[in-house]
Amino acid sequence: MNPKNALAAAVAAALALGTVTVVAGQSTAAAGTSVAQPGAGFRAMTADARGEAIRTAGRNAPATARELGLGPDERLVAKDVLIDADGSRHVRYDRTYGGLPVIGGDLVVHLSENGTITGSDLAHQGAIRVAGTTPKLTAADASAAAVKHARHVKKAKTGSKDGSTLVVYAVGKFPVLAYRSTVTGEGEAGPASRQTVIVDATSGAPLDQYELHQNVTGTGNGVNVGQVSIETTQTTGGYTLTDAAHGGTIVYDSYNSPQSNPKQNARTFSRTTNSWGTGTTSSRESAAVDASYGLAKTWDYFKDSFNRSGIRNDGRGAPAYVHVDTGLLNAFYDDDCFCMFFGDGSSQNGNTPVTTLDVAAHEMSHGVTAATAGLNYSGESGGLNEATSDIFGTMVEFYAANAGDPGDYYIGEKLNMSGGYMRRMDNPAADGNSLSCWTSGAGSVDVHYSSGIGNHFFYLAAEGTGAKTIGGRSHNGTTCNNDTFSGIGKDKAAAVWYRALSTYMTSTTNYAGARTATLQAAADLYGTGSQERYLVSKAWAAVGVGTALPDPGTGTPTPSPSTPTPSPTTPPGGNALANGSFEQGTGGWTQSADIITNSALQTARDGSWYAWMMGYGTDAVESLSQSNVAVPSTGTPKLTFWLKVSTQESGLIAYDTLKVKVNGSTLATYSNAHASAGYAQRTVDLSAYKGQTVKLEFAGTEDTYLSTVFLVDQIAIG
The missing domain is CATH 3.10.170.10 (Elastase; domain 1)
Known part of the structure; x- marks a missing residue:
């Protein structure tokens, strides 16, 4: 879960007993008490009770859609309901538009025992809007385009049975009409591998692709x-x-x-x-x-x-x-x-099943x-999908307590692979392919390798840092930031992950969103000010995702060992901002949602990363900021950045705005009236802040109707 997935305005829809209760304000699921909640906080439910809960959610779906601000062509389909020990419930929905499936349209609504909504998580914020549901391409055209773009299979082809299906692709900010095709050919899963390819229904341009068989592959014996x-x-x-x-x-x-x-x-x-x-x-x-x-x-x-x-x-x-x-x-x-x-294995592993x-x-x-979350099997969400299976595969191994296969944090160690395992969670990069630390390119890495980030996080959250022998095998919990800390134990870490997966994550959750989801889950289970929640944040920081929360024992952040908190300094290159071009991903920045991106749906001014603000076409607010910025004390300091504005609005009235703020004061405002064909450089005078340490913020606001996108790149203060 991340703040972008909470409603930007008042949201309410009670799904208990068919009632609707409206609550003002933006919120997430209510934090738990300091008492640990067993079973990840969920009640046991019979099949009949679960079925009735889903039917109730289905009956309330139209009212829920209206309260969430969804459009008249949208429908919610109840998928699952989880009920907490205190009676709170979490209702997961899929979404359709004009009768078409919406990829990235899933959402979760959180309610208290009395039916009052306490929060929501949406894979795509707000209403779905597309120009129409009549495609320019035929299904045959889409199939041909899918075969052309398929990367994961050779000798690709589509069949009539698994042809191309019209969908709405809402993974980006702007939903588009698309075709989802199933392509077969020779690939990692064997001679009959299947791959999903999604292409734009107007241009045939590829939007996404991933293997359908979520598999484990490798070489070895036994x-x-x-x-x-x-x-x-x-x-x-x-x-x-x-x-x-x-x-x-x-x-x-x-x-x-x-x-x-x-x-x-x-x-x-x-x-x-x-x-x-x-x-x-x-x-x-x-x-x-x-x-x-x-x-x-x-x-x-x-x-x-x-x-x-x-x-x-x-x-x-x-x-x-x-x-x-x-x-x-x-x-x-x-x-x-x-x-x-x-499979039965092959000659590579002695034909061992x-x-x-x-x-x-x-x-x-x-x-x-x-x-549950239905994590898309591509990009960072695909890495999270694979990591989830490695996490629970490992936990089952511990749970089974089989003397012939004791629990450890190695994956496939019984297959006697040349390196002794398929993957290892304590040090993913040891296999030469997997990522141990988050990087800006994590979303473009094979999901079996980007899963290393989630695996590494889980190991550190469970076991902490340092060398250990577990299940007779050597483990070494090294970090990406040279931090040292203890773990919360594997059972608590698994409870946090399961609750985050089943309650807060959606199909488009990335690693930053997973951090937010697990922090909320830890708060639910162990309390907002708990050591468990704090150590979860430490584990994420240790793999390069976000920073650690303040230590609840002292109320102040815990610095890395023997490293004093630095004073603000001007980074190399004369830019007082860190990562002003976003090529290090989210590093240095605080964002209210998934603003910093390398999505191919828009373009950067330079490089591949940029900030994409607004574009929902409904009431929304967003913020991108950097604190502790040292404004130069000499010359005439200024802020420069490149801005591209595209809008569905018309005229010169400012309906949707992007404000530049320093220490909370607005220095410049841009709006839909500043629409441009490309990026234009903007300059803001900072002379009034010469020699000061400040907070820079870009604050976006969008009204109820029509969308405006603000793209920001190459920000500098000098």
Whole structure:
């Protein structure tokens, strides 16, 4: 969650018992008390109770849409409801526009026990507006464009069954009519890899693309959970691998069916006795035992830890298929069929089935993410998606307490890869590809590698810094800022992550948004002034995301060890501002929302990063600021920056404004009346602040109708 995802004006919509209560003011979900909340704060719900809660939310959806300021062509579809121990509830919706699915249209509404709204999180702020729902391109044109733009598969093609579907793409500030296409070809997931490509329905320009199979891939040897107990079902004449205790989960033998149709030759596992497998690959049952055990332990972990009943929290088990394809060194979850697939490995790993405990838990956790935040599988949200599966795959390994596979923070260590693991959370960069620290380019890195930022955060939040031996393996919690601190423990860290995922994150959440979401979750569970919340902020700062909160024990920020708080100085190059061109991402700046971006939907004046303010077409406010700025004490100091204004307004009346403020005083105002074809340099005299330390702020305001976008880049004070 981040402030941009809270409503900019008064928002209210009570979903309890069909009532509507209006509350003035902007807020997020109410912070919890100092007493820890078990189970990430959620009540256990029966399938019937959950179903009725979702139906109630559905009945209230029209009223909710009106109160949120959504347009007449928009509809909300209730997806899930979570209820806290104190009766507060969190209702998650998907959104449609003119009957079309909206990618990036999901949102969460938070309500108190009496139905009063306390906050909201929207993947896309405000109402959806597009010029129309009639595309210039045909579906065939879109399919051709998708094949052309597909990067993750070779010999790309689209089929009539998985062709192009018209959608509204609302991941950026300006929603656009688009086509979502499914492209198949040869890729990381094998010869039948599938990729989603989203193209503009007017121009065919690519907007996004990502693999559909959220998978674990690698090379190595060995996967075997050893002798374990599994749940089976007795039938006439014998037993089947049907786990009635875990939602009727069934493990099938795919019998080497192709990935494109894993059910083609599938059959159930059955035998006359209730003894399964031999612990070796000579028995086809051995891999099925691994899968059955891993999925059951994952179910139990989510149930015991968070009162969650199955992937979708509806008590239903997802089918799993082992022995998929031939020579498939891969495992993946597919939300389209609500099922999981496991390959037999290849010659690269001695043809060992990819069914380790942490792999099975990783794949099932992808389903939990799909059922909650629905994190887009590209950019930083894709890295968070992968990190979530690594986090819970690791937690299930600890939970299972299997002597043959003790818990640790290594991913796929039982696969005997050449480096000893697929990924490691304490030091992600050790594999030579993963990111340990956030950078401005994190969103363009493969999601399996950008996940390292989230993995590293979680390890530090759980275990803190320093060298440790965990599960018989060496771990070393190094940081990106040379800080040292203790952790809050893995169970608390997991509770914070799960609550953030299920309650505050949306499909477009990035790492900055994940920080905000986890801080709110920690406040809910342990209190706003708790050490847990403070240490969560320390862990984020340690991976380069934001700064640490003030230490609740002293009320002042804790500096890095032996490093005094610096006085304001002029950075190299004569610019008193840090990161004035934003090429280091958010470094140096405080933003009220996801303002600093490298989105391809707009262009920077120089480089690839810029500040994108406003553009909602509804009541909204935004702020971008930098404090502790030393205005030069000699000459005639001035502020310069490049500004591009584009608007849907007409005329010279200032409906939407961008104000330049120093220490709270407005020095210049720009508006929709300053619309320009490109960037124009602006100059503000700072002589009145010569030699002073000041706070610089860009403050944006937009009215109810029509949008104005203010793009700012290359800001300097000198």
